[in-house]
Amino acid sequence: MPRALMFQGTGSDVGKSLIVAGLCRAFANRGLKVLPFKPQNMSNNAAVTADGGEIGRAQALQARAARAAPSVHMNPVLLKPQSAVGAQIVVQGKVYGNAGAADYQHVKGKLLPRVLESFRHLARDADLVLVEGAGSASEINLRARDIANMGFARAANVPVVLIGDIDRGGVIASLVGTRHVIEPADAAMIRGFIVNRFRGDPALFEDGMAEIARRTGWEALGLVPFFEGARRLPAEDALALAGKHEVRPAGGRVKIAVPILPHIANFDDLDPLESEPDVDLVRVWPGEALPGDAALVLLAGSKATMSDLQALKAAGFDIDIAAHLRRGGYVLGLCGGYQMLGRTIADPHGMEGPAGRMPGLGLLEVDTTLSPDKRLVTVAGSTFDGVAFRGYEMHMGRSEGADCARPFARLEGGRPDGAVAAGGRVFGTYVHGLFADDRQRAAWLARLGGRAAGHDYEAGVEETLEALARHLEAHVDLERLFSHAA
Template sequence: MFQGTGSDVGKSLIVAGLARALTTRGLSVRPFKPQNMSNNAAVTCDGGEIGRAQALQARAARVAPSVHMNPVLLKPQSEIGAQIVVQGRVHGTARAAEYQAIKPTLMPAVLESFARLKAEADVVLVEGAGSASEINLRAGDIANMGFARAADVPVVLIGDIDRGGVIASLVGTKAVLPPDDAAMIRGFLVNRFRGDPALFASGMAEIARRTGWEECGLIPYLSDAARLPAEDALGLSGPRPEKPGARIRIAVPILPRIANFDDLDPLDAEPSVEVVRVRPGQALPGDAALVILPGSKSTIADLADFRSQGWDIDLAAHVRRGGRVLGLCGGYQMLGRSIADPDGIEGPPGRVDGLGLIEVETVLAGAKRLVAVTGATADGVPFSAYEMHMGVTEGPGRARAFARIDGEGDEGAASADGLVCGTYAHGLFADDRQRAAWLARLGAGTSAVAYEAGVEAALDALAAHLERHVRIDRLLAIASV
């Protein structure tokens, strides 16, 4: 099990890289994360949803993603509450304090899923959540030491030297953990090192001396890792490389409850495209060729935030100038005439006016739709994507469908002039055919990227990097493989 001294220390990518490295060695590998908190989710082949990081790890292991790879997924709907997904299905919602009482009841499902993966693999790579040193959350824990103890899984602790204080964070974790928990940790890794490794040799030795844990590797910073999807919204705040050759700008308002933001990654990879993430307090840029309203875990609340920033006024001006707008999932719902939540699925029951740019109305009701789809947009360009949403959207705008789904029929809607459209399909831009069509439509020329091939190449590069800098044979020995 790989736990961290904090969030965003690189646990997810290290597990993905090791999954690819061990799979290349000929081992059967499965990724596992007992509990994840993320609105970046993926649809599994068994008809559920898991954190997108675990789907990437499954891809690295060259296996299909399963709900058992992430049996508990928390999807924040507000600052204090989240939807609880258990083994791929919505289990309920809870405030943070309420969840502390609920989480011990979820351990049986977590252990059941772990046992399933153990039975079908040579090695299971387990990823912890947040920080191993959150002793205030230790009671009933299912994400870190609580799981490690219950499943009797040895732990390797990861620290991030790039953020500073890595010696203190690793040694301090040992200091605050109860002795029985600390005894589960067998080794440590230091991630994102820059410079001459010889200069930190004494630091590695001091960590080992003070903790009694085995040194398992000093991992240099790898720029190729930026080509892989980030696990959570922290990835939205990092610096973006400049693109002097960019021909068009695509603006994306960053809403507090943004979901499935990896829809943007393939556009980021295009040298001719500058994706501008518009933060609160900023205006939507007037020179954007396209504005994308992304998915949301709480559409009505995010729509209120959208209006509070004045972005509704900016968007109306963008449309008057002849600019294009694409709404994805929750963003599609916002573009309609109204959104109703009669049962209080996402918050207090009620109904609000939408942005009124497409003649549709949405009612948040019914079962959650989780499915992979194929089809073609109205201009005949094919795509593969997935849907992950609650709610039914109907109205005159549906007569101008965004796409046609194979075996199902029309999907999505558009405005009368076709400049504003919405769809429930996530992952559109990961399909090279669909992305190329959008770039041509926006005047950015042809696509210069084979996106999925690039992800595979990045996983291979990450695996090779870890083979060079991590004592993988020692990790296997610790795991008794």
């Protein structure tokens, strides 16, 4: 078995995903074959893998940081929150079933053998496996049958580093408190701690680090300053959307409005647009109105299309979209957003809740039927305007109708995708990752009256990963970290 080290947190969103990604790149730069692993993830931001499945977007980013191809074994259990049926459970890349929160507590123990199988599969081909926990290590109410944190660490005998977030306050109490509420055998798995997102003079927290070490018996492994480049990397959780719209002041010539719905998925589709200086990307929450001067309304993907369509209508966004079109604006629906634009959505198998049918927005002459079969594939082709692209599909359902005779795109091999309305201002597609392609981003900005900056988006992600690796190398003792890996 190779060396392995697990990173758990005192809570959700303390920066575990980012730190593991940066360490993947830092250790890979030292010539090690590094692979990321997360036993259980809960996220609607997912990525297609080369082996025909799906994993959390954070693990795909970590794989990229490690210069490794994403594999379903890097995230063997993925929970994708839906609506009436709870969460969709994806095991080793394929849909396993649905379960509510209470029911899943009884299911997850049965999944531990699959988790350990995936871990051993990765371990056969690595010098170092960096494991990310989920949520909080101190959720003792969920400790029984746990597979995400100490349950996995103990079963696989993987040492743990605990991460606390000083930016949210109370980091001393959260780290020391974790030591005192978890079982002694679990606490014995923890080798050291990292304090993340520090702002200010590090000398002012030297006593704090020493006091945490004294009270826990764990080694202080790093005080990591806030990393500004984090906003340039895909976020794992939709909670990050609440802060991202405050990243920079408005002022781009092209305003793009995105309604934020309860089950928004694959929202990293927005990141490349936000990287453009000429774009003012406005996230609009229920209770707000879509801006009247938007050039484009973009409906993002959804893990619960019918539920999100109801939320869209309840918020009055359908009225705003109709007014937007009367003013001559454009509308683009991606995946679930495409399905919402059609005449009807049918769920005959009860994939999202009770079987039934509901009217869509009626802006595209298409009808969608949800089905158990899930399409997970990378794609390439060209859009209706002849511009090439590369992306991926991740959806359940099939859309058919008159507007499909004007496909949004032709994929390699000639297969049509999506639809364009007769007026040429409403578009729908199942392709994700469209705007990460520099050619597509430039074409859309030109259509909307703007101009792309001409930067290479993917190269920018690589530069940010390198900067993150340097950041961690400067503030974390990598040699001590490696020495704790077992």
